[in-house]
Amino acid sequence: MVKEDLCITIPSLFRCPISLDVMKSPVSLCTGVTYDRSNIQRWLDNGNNTCPATMQILQSKEIVPNRTLQRLIRLWSDSVCERVNSDEFPAENSVPSKDQVVEIIRDIESMNLNRLDSLSKFVRFAEESEENRKFLAKLEGFLPMLVRFLDNVDGEVSVRIEFLEQVVRISDLVLSKLEDSEQLKNLMFKSQSNCLASLLLVLQQGSTDSKIASVRVLQSVAIDAESKLLIAGKDGLITELVTIIMPENDQALIEAGLSCLISISIPRRIKIKLAQLGAIKIFSKLLSESNSSISISEKVLKLLETVSSCKEGRSEICEDPVCVPAILQKALKVSFMATEHAVTILWSVCYLSRDQKAQEAVTKANGLTKILLLMQSNCSPAIRQMSADLLKIFRVNSKSCLSCYDTKTTHIMPF
Template identity: 25%
Template sequence: MGLARRRGSAEVVKMAEEELKMELCRLAEAISSETASMEVLDRAAMVVVALKEQKFGCQRSQGTAMAAGSMINVPEHFLCPISSEIMKDPVVLATGETYDRTFIQAWLSAGHRTCPKTEVVLPHCDLTPNHSLQRLIADWCATNGVDQPTASHGPDRDCAVTRNDRAHLAALLLKLSSPAASDQKKAAAELRLQTKTQPAARALLGDAVPLVLPLLTNPELQEDAAAILLNISILDENKTAVGVAIPGLVEALQMGSMATRSNAAAALFSLSALDCNKKRIGEAGAMAGLVRLLEEGSGMAKRDALAAVFSLCMAHENRARAVAAGAVGTLVKAVEGRNLAGEALSVLAMLAGDHCAAEEMVTQGGVAALLRLLREGECGRDGENSAAILWAICGKDRARLREVRDEEEMHGTLSRLVQSGTARARRKAASLLERVDRTRALVHSV
């Protein structure tokens, strides 16, 4: 057994990064089944360790670097005193000590006003670039065949995460495959916290999605799993990778606890930023679960669901799905109750061009609700969307013009909108008044 393990480990080490990811996906599916053997778990552990080394480089010791497949010592003054890694962007603190900008900035942002190395109180927090040291590091890296670390200025990549932090994340990933439920639960909770509070954790864990997927089918871990996937998906470059979780997130949206459903809705909203994901989410049947959450959820859950519905309906094929799922009636109720009315109006305005949606708005009392909102509300964005929806409905159902005409004669609602609404609201209201006048003229002529 020991010899077989060593051979298996050697084989895994030789695999390329893409091969490791594919193998990890296959093993994750096997682990999610009830018949997963210890050999499968061992293999998964080997793959994660190998991928961890290739992705994070967390098996390298402090003060060493990889060059041509071997380890070499790094001059101590090239290493950041905080991270113990080669500095990407060395800067000088007021005490004269040099640190990597990312790590010393994180130290200062946390409220510290002392030098981490000398513990001397800082007279100021200015950071001065150490160009001379940066050139020395560049020359040394070129001479020794070491890839020079470069500073990243993106909001999610430029984060103070040390080698130990990366090793900790990799260890948590291993625990997700542990046969002990308590280890899985602790690891999931910690990963949820890490991906929420550390932008770099989101960046580093983009390739770990296959290990999180099995947790979506575990009622004890669903909430944390949905939250982890949500947090990872915040980083745009991860949205494609997390897209493989769409079926699992839709199932969690339909079957999970209220907290799980809210997290799943927020994750689907995040993923829907990609057009290809909008289509996949719609095809997976998410709309019914989102509409139900919009009806049953708490304030935050309703907002998550409504945001997801709005984003998904930007794809035309999802609008019919929204109507079929009963979204129109739920949105009209939101307008009537003034609960998230602005957001609901934005979705209704998008749906109003669909004939079935317009008919459903009439059936659900949407015309009366919109006129009442215009009469009682301010002529801002809500007024603009209300006028646009009424204009679309009346264009498909001229009988509704009678309600609009009665509202105008009793309260002058549209005339007020023409005077004080937004540019688009004024155009729609003026067009509606023209239609009302033409209808009135036809009635009189008869």
């Protein structure tokens, strides 16, 4: 029996009605139709309220795992693996060898191979091991091929999104293994490149995992002032990054979005843009969330510190009634790094800007006690000096309990 004679018949019940691939995580809608979870979730996330197969209006968007079908698919897959010689006829979801990867790259354009299927093989190969990711990162022509795919995508929207999702996933997997950190940036930011438009499309319409991968790719190319400004100059990109850090989103997605914003927010015009887009209010909500992780709190405070270095950012922080109290709430409670960010922000709005609203907010939130405690802690000289500057501001305030307290001392004993 030769390879061409072998075939596997996939039961139609096992195929997702959207992708026509074997379902990995079958879930059912209220209409009784079963889909693969990632495909139907993408359909619903795009704002659709109908069943794709029947076009019936959904009375509920709840999806229920189809455990019975999942067990049947697993049994069928196991039986196929037992019957088929993997060397002669690799299973549909098998991991390709290094030689096969090289062959796919060589033939993917010249022989008009199915690019989506080829990218899926690359993803499986990269996910298999760190050694495979290093192999792809060093493979000649692989990274330029991915950038060409990002730059030149056509076809139906649903197909384009699915294709781009695979491109950003494989790009994210190999990024940390690149020997030349500027290679991807130089390829993506060539003249008239559409790569940023493709990454934005994934952020707008992709799955959560794909959005995270897209954000990481953006962060990896934001390595100098020019690239940061190019990213900020792409219409809708900063807006989408601000949208994905909303508190109701996935925690991993929020953290990735915050990391990317930290990377690109050094230029003054980007700080101003963040203030204009209402990012301060979102930062305040994230700080006020009881379930925010230490990492998210640190990143939010870092961004607030960055934005507070411009007049527009300080103004937005002072105008938001929640922001300063939320900053004080996290001071001394999260980490040493978070505390230093918090003091720097308070110094910017209370001492540098001398904003009356911010000063009153600190007083009402018992911020003076925290500043005193901080000065007695093992903080850095710069933070101790900022704390002393803050106490001087409140010392001249007739409402402050420190109206006659000398802040020049190095060891504070307020009681």
